[in-house]
Amino acid sequence: MRKRILSGMRPTGSLHLGHLVGALKNWVDLQHEYQCFFMIADWHALMSEYKDSKKISEYSFDNLLDWLAAGLNPDQSILFKQSDVVEHAELNLILSIITPLGWLSRCPTYKEQINELHEKEISTHGFLGYPVLQAADIILYKADCVPVGEDQLPHLELCREIIRRFHYLFKKEIFPEPEALLTIIPKLAGLDGRKMSKSYDNFIALSDTPDVIREKIKSMFTDPQRIKRTDPGRPEVCNVYKYYQVFAPKMKDDVYKECKGADIGCVQDKERFAEFLIELLKPHQQRRRDLEKNKDYLEEVLRKGAEKAREVAFETFSEVKKAIGI
Numbered sequence: 656m657r658k659r660i661l662s663g664m665r666p667t668g669s670l671h672l673g674h675l676v677g678a679l680k681n682w683v684d685l686q687h688e689y690q691c692f693f694m695i696a697d698w699h700a701l702m703s704e705y706k707d708s709k710k711i712s713e714y715s716f717d718n719l720l721d722w723l724a725a726g727l728n729p730d731q732s733i734l735f736k737q738s739d740v741v742e743h744a745e746l747n748l749i750l751s752i753i754t755p756l757g758w759l760s761r762c763p764t765y766k767e768q769i770n771e772l773h774e775k776e777i778s779t780h781g782f783l784g785y786p787v788l789q790a791a792d793i794i795l796y797k798a799d800c801v802p803v804g805e806d807q808l809p810h811l812e813l814c815r816e817i818i819r820r821f822h823y824l825f826k827k828e829i830f831p832e833p834e835a836l837l838t839i840i841p842k843l844a845g846l847d848g849r850k851m852s853k854s855y856d857n858f859i860a861l862s863d864t865p866d867v868i869r870e871k872i873k874s875m876f877t878d879p880q881r882i883k884r885t886d887p888g889r890p891e892v893c894n895v896y897k898y899y900q901v902f903a904p905k906m907k908d909d910v911y912k913e914c915k916g917a918d919i920g921c922v923q924d925k926e927r928f929a930e931f932l933i934e935l936l937k938p939h940q941q942r943r944r945d946l947e948k949n950k951d952y953l954e955e956v957l958r959k960g961a962e963k964a965r966e967v968a969f970e971t972f973s974e975v976k977k978a979i980g981i
């Protein structure tokens with residue numbers, strides 16, 4: 656039996672280059688080795704976006720386009736939407752009953768978001784329970800491994816603690832304790848050098864048009880000490896050079912020399928990178944456009960995915976009810 660994986664993304668915006676190199680490429684490779692469940696976490700999205708809830712289903716489709724265009728294969732993996740499988744909400748209720756409040760209020764990601772995301776009004780019962788729902792997502796499929804970035808490790812630790820408490824309280828071992836499959840993320844900073852993120856508006860979306868990509872790359876920071884065209888550059892501190900390292904490994908040595916030797920200016924260098932990236936994204940964007948025309952197909956992917964996910968979820972939830980005795 657192949658080991659099982661579950662992971663998810665919150666449909667709160669367009670997917671960007673950071674998602675592609677940080678998660679999607681990795682998910683695509685994992686499909687061959689594991690039985691994979693990949694979930695559009697729309698309930699999780701709602702927890703922070705409930706004031707603009709209509710956008711969530713738009714982004715669910717939009718993100719699914721990128722998933723498929725990047726190579727996730729619905730015949731190989733189970734691609735589904737969280738809200739289509741009702742057991743997520745049901746198991747969330749049960750786990751929330753047994754999870755002590757202190758575990759949640761002490762969670763570092765919770766403290767950080769409460770301090771930073773002032774405009775969202777996330778001081779709610781639901782948002783405090785974010786990791787509980789995430790635990791339900793994972794254990795409903797008895798996932799062995801969860802591919803995530805480092806920022807999600809506290810949630811995975813909480814998930815394991817909740818599992819132990821469930822087993823202790825109801826005297827039945829149902830769930831494997833899942834391990835993180837830490838993605839080796841090539842550090843891809845945003846256009847301004849901070850972490851690439853929707854909230855900083857410093858990303859290049861996988862669906863950006865060539866003109867938008869040119870504009871965005873033009874605005875990128877390079878070496879702040881390189882003022883005149885004739886100044887030698889320092890690729891080691893240049894954000895554009897980091898992009899070359901991640902996306903154009905074959906070009907990077909030449910670029911390094913040309914920058915150091917002031918053979919090429921930053922403007923010209925950025926123009927060259929923009930054209931390279933536009934070409935690189937072309938096949939992905941073409942696949943996106945082809946898929947976009949066929950909304951029925953997308954709906955069918957999610958319908959079939961939900962059907963398969965539901966089978967597993969129903970089994971697990973029956974075991975849960977039996978263990979509790981309800």
Ligand code: TRP
Pocket residue numbers: 661662663664665696699788789792793801802803807
């Ligand atoms: N919290 C995850 C994130 O923000 C998304 C997510 C929801 C998830 N449920 C999950 C990830 C279950 C892994 C497993 O990235």
